Amino acid sequence: MKKEKIRVGDISKNRDEQLLTITGEDMMSLPSPLDKGGFQQLIRPLTEEQRNDYECSLDGVSAIAIPKPKSKEEEDRLVERFLGGLRKLLSQNDNWTFWQQLLLSLESCVRCQTCGEACSIYISSGKQEIYRPTYRAEVLRRIIRKYIKKGGKFFAKVAGDDIDLNWETIARLAELAYRCTICRRCAQWCPLGSDNGLITHELRKLFSQEMGIAPREIHELGTVQQLNVGSSTGITPRALENIISFMEEDIEEKTGKKIMIPFDREGADILLLHNAGEFISWPENIEAFAILFDAANISWTLSSELVGYDAVNYGVWYDDVQLARIAIRHAEVARELKVKRISVGECGHAHKALVVVADRVLSGDLNIPRESVLPLLEDLVCNEKIKLDPKRNDFPVTLHDPCNMVRLMGIVEPQRRIVRKLCPQFREMEPHGVDNYCCGGGSGFAIMSSMNFQDWRESISGRMKLKQILEAFQDVIDPSIHKYVCAPCSNCKGQIRDLLNSHEAWDKYGILYGGLVELIVNAMVDLEKPFIEWEWR
């Protein structure tokens, strides 16, 4: 049965009905060997209790667990707060941080729908209207026209706008702000320069900065925990000490080398910032950096100061105030240590947040040079400052481009030059570079797993990446051939791990994932054993 097309105005209607139900049959098909096996229902429905407690009338998925209001009065209050927030979003003073981009994006769209074809979520879902990049933008535009502009109600009628601002619209819109990874592929595609990813970002800000609505994993357990405890992982400076000594032992065990991981070394050239997720999930990445920098005699240090050992800045996804707080802390740590520069390790959003976005919240002695670590890695590998042997990496490798580093920062080639030089069986995913697809875990999704959201991000937002990975390895899909998806970003690794895991891709197809520096260290000739351990993690 053909589904009826959802229209923009439907977001305010039928409050008790779910706007969209997606089934496996709707979704974009996957290549071999996942092309067979039927269309199973991949997104588990919420339990009765969850449905009663939380808003889920958008698509039956709850990303941010908004409690249902208890009374009509509460709903009205929330609608008023939303409108107040919207006014602030459109004010040059309150929203100086993104006012220009927001206005341009709101005003320049000509509804050509070029952006739809660019969006992996829209395509993967089988072109569900509510996931179209322009859907949430159009809802917002119509609300602004009708409820903010003078004479709006009259002109809305003339213009044929059919939106109503009620709690249902707001609750659905809040969830909808978490059905876009802010990968900004649509913005790159837009001939007019309208940025639907930015509109998502601004909506999230309105909900967080005015209404206190944000996913727990990003706000409470994310930025708030990072500022109070030191890291969004919950690692305290004390716990960090133990982790580091464990890693030093691990390095010795693996390589026979006694390497001290430098901490709080004043006056070092480089303060290296890692996503603290690496300490817990992928310590080999941090170990690999230590081995490589030791071999290359680089003057570097980590920090054990609060926030100084966690590069993440989730603020960039949803809240300018939290963004500024964390960026300022990062710069303060570097200032205290008197380092020459901050180098961001393999974490995409931390790259964009600290090097680019926060550029204009840091001034004076906090304006310390900040850079990506990739050019340095390229220098070590391509200028042969380390002895490396590509034969040690003679297995199929493909490269994932983290949106934040590539499309959003223009760091396209260093990582490619490294893998081309070190991996004889390197093959690109298609498309790649600035045209890449998001892993599906962008903008916080990789760490969001409440209720049935993980099902959604594995089956919808990550679907395109899974397709690309499988396509890249079609000729070597036999599980006895070990394959490596190189993703130089912690969040992307987390998402790719979950994607591969849900299809048992390591056991069934021999596909493993990991970072970039691991490939470099794996090729180091003065290590006896290969550094990469082919086991699932």
Next chain:
Amino acid sequence: MGLIIIAVFYGSILFCVVASLAKLLKFAKAPLHLRWELYRGSSVYELTDWWTRPHVTSLAKMKSAALDILFLRDFYHRNRGFWYFLYLFHVGLYLLILWHLWLFICAMTIHVDAAPVWGLLWGHVATVLALIGGVGIFIKRMTDEELRAYYTPIHYVKWLFVILTLVEAFYAVQIYFDASMPAVMKYVRQQVAFEDLEMKFHPHMATAAHVLFASAWLIYLPFSHILRLFFRYYHQVRWDDVPNVRGSAVERKVEKLLSQRVGWSAPHIPHGRKWADFSSEQEQGAEE
């Protein structure tokens, strides 16, 4: 009647200039924003010590902008089906703008009898191209379900107006001026130089309609996306933006903005705090 048309026409020119300037000024005076740019390929961040390296020049940006505007490159690469008619329309439009410029200059500088015949061909070809493009887009917009869903009725009126304007212009030149370039040029000359007041106050329907259509477009122009496109390139919003270098003008602006109070009121945002107060000493001080 003639007086009204004169008032509308010259009023619309004035309005267009003033409103466009006001709009440009509004954007030019807008506060500096956080950086959120995109990249079309490799950037300076691929280099070690990038802050010591030259950034993208304005010339490179202008070149890219010119190519985009001339060929509608993004539509060509990303949405070919839409590009065909859109491009015809734009080529027609660009040619028509040039034609009008040429006409005004010639009318004031050469003898009207010397008006070249190819001028007529130029004008007609441009009009026909724009017309084919315009009708094509209008039909596409009407019939394509995907396009229709987001296009509110008022926008179709705009395209109808485009088509009407073009048809009327064609009629004026071909029928009213009898396809004679000297006649067209003579009319323009008389109007621009206020040589024939009789005609100004008692215009023929064909020229009056053309003038009224032109007025409507002049009034619309400041609200159109054309003006906004300007900022896409020249105001450093979309493509690689200017880094905040110590001691630079950008830094001075940043400092001013950071001294503003934060106006948002969620629980995690302390009331009355300035952006610059988010340094750790100040936050700790405020908590104690």
